[in-house]
Amino acid sequence: MLEIKNAEAKEKIKKHLSNIGTLPSVPQIITEVSTLLDSDRTSASDLCKVISKDQAIVTKILAVANSPLYGLPRRVSTIEFAVVIIGFEHMKNILVALSLVEAFKSRSTSTWDHHSYWSHSLLTATAAKRIADDLHYPKSGEVFTAGLLHDLGLVVLQRYMNSDFTKIVKLVEEQQISHYNAEIEVLGFTHQDIAEFLLEKWNFPPYIIESVLYHHNPSLAENGKVLASLVHLADYMTQKLNIGAFNWDDNLTLDENVIDILGFGNLEYLETFMQTYEPLFRSHLESITENNKIM
Numbered sequence: 001m002l003e004i005k006n007a008e009a010k011e012k013i014k015k016h017l018s019n020i021g022t023l024p025s026v027p028q029i030i031t032e033v034s035t036l037l038d039s040d041r042t043s044a045s046d047l048c049k050v051i052s053k054d055q056a057i058v059t060k061i062l063a064v065a066n067s068p069l070y071g072l073p074r075r076v077s078t079i080e081f082a083v084v085i086i087g088f089e090h091m092k093n094i095l096v097a098l099s100l101v102e103a104f105k106s107r108s109t110s111t112w113d114h115h116s117y118w119s120h121s122l123l124t125a126t127a128a129k130r131i132a133d134d135l136h137y138p139k140s141g142e143v144f145t146a147g148l149l150h151d152l153g154l155v156v157l158q159r160y161m162n163s164d165f166t167k168i169v170k171l172v173e174e175q176q177i178s179h180y181n182a183e184i185e186v187l188g189f190t191h192q193d194i195a196e197f198l199l200e201k202w203n204f205p206p207y208i209i210e211s212v213l214y215h216h217n218p219s220l221a222e223n224g225k226v227l228a229s230l231v232h233l234a235d236y237m238t239q240k241l242n243i244g245a246f247n248w249d250d251n252l253t254l255d256e257n258v259i260d261i262l263g264f265g266n267l268e269y270l271e272t273f274m275q276t277y278e279p280l281f282r283s284h285l286e287s288i289t290e291n292n293k294i295m
Helices: 002-018 028-037 044-051 055-065 079-086 088-103 114-134 140-149 152-160 162-175 179-187 191-201 206-213 225-240 267-276 278-290
Strands: none
Touching (some): 028 044, 028 088, 055 079, 152 191, 191 206, 267 278
């Protein structure tokens, strides 16, 4: 029955998005960087030349690298140094996520605060990576990618399906229901489903796709349960700590299965763990606010 529902949802999404002629394709910089990294002869200088073509991306990379949550030992002032200290594979993950977010960038309106959306996405991504590092998860770069893209479906909904977006916002205000339930009522699917559709179209790995699709309920994931749990926890912490929260996630509840999935043992220990991140969350948000030109 669940498979039938998923198939129906995907068909609805396909129908909605197929009518959008201006939906961005995968940014050229991602293709170029991927090609470079497939070659053993690629140097840091080669990679920097490609990245430097897009100054908006350069600015964002430096902001990420210098975030207190990202955890680099010293300040990064150039893209060349960023490539060296972060490493090729991690840089690719950062580039992929940042390029896609930039491609779907939208203007703020009375019902959409792009600054809050970006701040929340970046905080979730950086916090998820930091938690992954602290828990010794081996692929923290992929965690960053999944974290930054976890709400990609929202910006697509706001920018390319604005009539439906407006109906959802109105429904939330009038009936005092969650955005998630309003999405289901208006669309028959959610922003997670929209992101899944696009990431599949762009040939992202299944574990990245699942971590985005199930970032509200990671225990449902099959291929990326740990990855989805890391993103979910970071996303939840923005609400729990009330730092970098996004209104679309109001009343987001913790999937307590992450306690076992991530090896915390019990809820009390997890609560203590989350509180230790509060100073880092605040420092991160302050650094992003100071550099609001990167939004």
